[in-house]
Amino acid sequence: MPLVSALAASHAPNILLEPGAEWEDFMRLHYSMAPQGSASRPTLEQQKKLRQDAETAFAALRADMEQANPEVLIVVANDQFVNFFWNNMPTFFVTVGDEVRGQFTRHKFHYRNHKELGKAIVRAGMDKGVDFSYGEYVELQHTQTVPLYFLLREPKLPILPIYVNTWVDPAPTPRRCYQVGELIREVADRARERVAILATGGLSHFPGSPRIGEIDESFDHKLLEVLRAGKGKSLIDYSVQDLLQAGDTEFLNWMVLLGATGDAKASYTSYMPDFVATGWGFASWKL
Amino acid sequence: MNESCFQRSLKDFEAVMGEYDLTTEEKEALRSGDPRKLRQLGVHGMLCLYLKRLDPDFRDNIYWKQK
Numbered sequence: 050m051p052l053v054s055a056l057a058a059s060h061a062p063n064i065l066l067e068p069g070a071e072w073e074d075f076m077r078l079h080y081s082m083a084p085q086g087s088a089s090r091p092t093l094e095q096q097k098k099l100r101q102d103a104e105t106a107f108a109a110l111r112a113d114m115e116q117a118n119p120e121v122l123i124v125v126a127n128d129q130f131v132n133f134f135w136n137n138m139p140t141f142f143v144t145v146g147d148e149v150r151g152q153f154t155r156h157k158f159h160y161r162n163h164k165e166l167g168k169a170i171v172r173a174g175m176d177k178g179v180d181f182s183y184g185e186y187v188e189l190q191h192t193q194t195v196p197l198y199f200l201l202r203e204p205k206l207p208i209l210p211i212y213v214n215t216w217v218d219p220a221p222t223p224r225r226c227y228q229v230g231e232l233i234r235e236v237a238d239r240a241r242e243r244v245a246i247l248a249t250g251g252l253s254h255f256p257g258s259p260r261i262g263e264i265d266e267s268f269d270h271k272l273l274e275v276l277r278a279g280k281g282k283s284l285i286d287y288s289v290q291d292l293l294q295a296g297d298t299e300f301l302n303w304m305v306l307l308g309a310t311g312d313a314k315a316s317y318t319s320y321m322p323d324f325v326a327t328g329w330g331f332a333s334w335k336l
Numbered sequence: 337m338n339e340s341c342f343q344r345s346l347k348d349f350e351a352v353m354g355e356y357d358l359t360t361e362e363k364e365a366l367r368s369g370d371p372r373k374l375r376q377l378g379v380h381g382m383l384c385l386y387l388k389r390l391d392p393d394f395r396d397n398i399y400w401k402q403k
Contacts, residue, residue, distance in 0.1 A: 062399065062402055065402075066398060074397055074398040074399070075397075075399055077394075078385070078388060078397045078399050079385075081371075081388060081394070082371050082381075082384065082385060082388075083371075129382055129403075130382060130386065131403045152402070152403070153401075153402040153403075154398065154401045154402055188403065189403075190402070190403035191402045191403060194402075216380075216382065217380065256381065256385065257371070257380070257381025257382045257383070257384050257385040258381045259371075259372070259375070
């Protein structure tokens, strides 16, 4: 069966934190890294509006995914020192265990992992010159669970977490991520099941950096415009440094998705800067 | 942050630092927990954030209840 649905969404923790005390606690920590970032601190009403807008965006993505009726969801995300550290920092990692679990505040997550599809991707990579790392045990983190909470709260489908190193220098180029996406598309198109793919992360943000609180909205809007035009391949000549300057290295996860969707145009995009750290971006492709 | 290393750091931070090949300047930066000093020494921004977990003011922060 072909790839039937593609989705992209931010995974910022505060999307899933409750407006009010939880947001305040989160912001207190983040602004301690760079106090000037608190200049545009959102009010409680703004926090509630952001949550509402994010839920609206996720509802649009979920409707598109459910209409496509997938049987497995590939989740392309980055690790943030939960599973990988400098002693072992894979550029691309495919999960080949039976199941995956994680927790976000009071929310617990447990999914069957589609290891057969994972192994097929690893094998296809060996044939095509992409030597994936792979392993049986990973712990899900907010980079997956925040979007999954809104898109697949009940584990009705198996998932397949694939990791991209978007955070630790040296990171893969946008071109390489796009190639990996093309490879995933080839495997998905040969799979027995209907396959959906979700890329998470971004858009512009600078966590842990003196630039925290800055959001490069114009760069983000340019990216979303490219997605709507179906011109994702035009981004392969960006350097990692270009993305880093805009706070958009997690867009490397989205580049994998763009390799899988090719010249298909995003049928839905939505964007909202959160006034804390991140430009929340959302997109969907009907394939 | 590795959970066992974190728990040991809460009990005896100096002893845990002693397990690693750190300069005096690096140890001072870690003691201060100041992200500006840590970043200047090459510490990844996200790790500067994670080191805040050692600060009593941030020990129970909501951020540590997710990963």
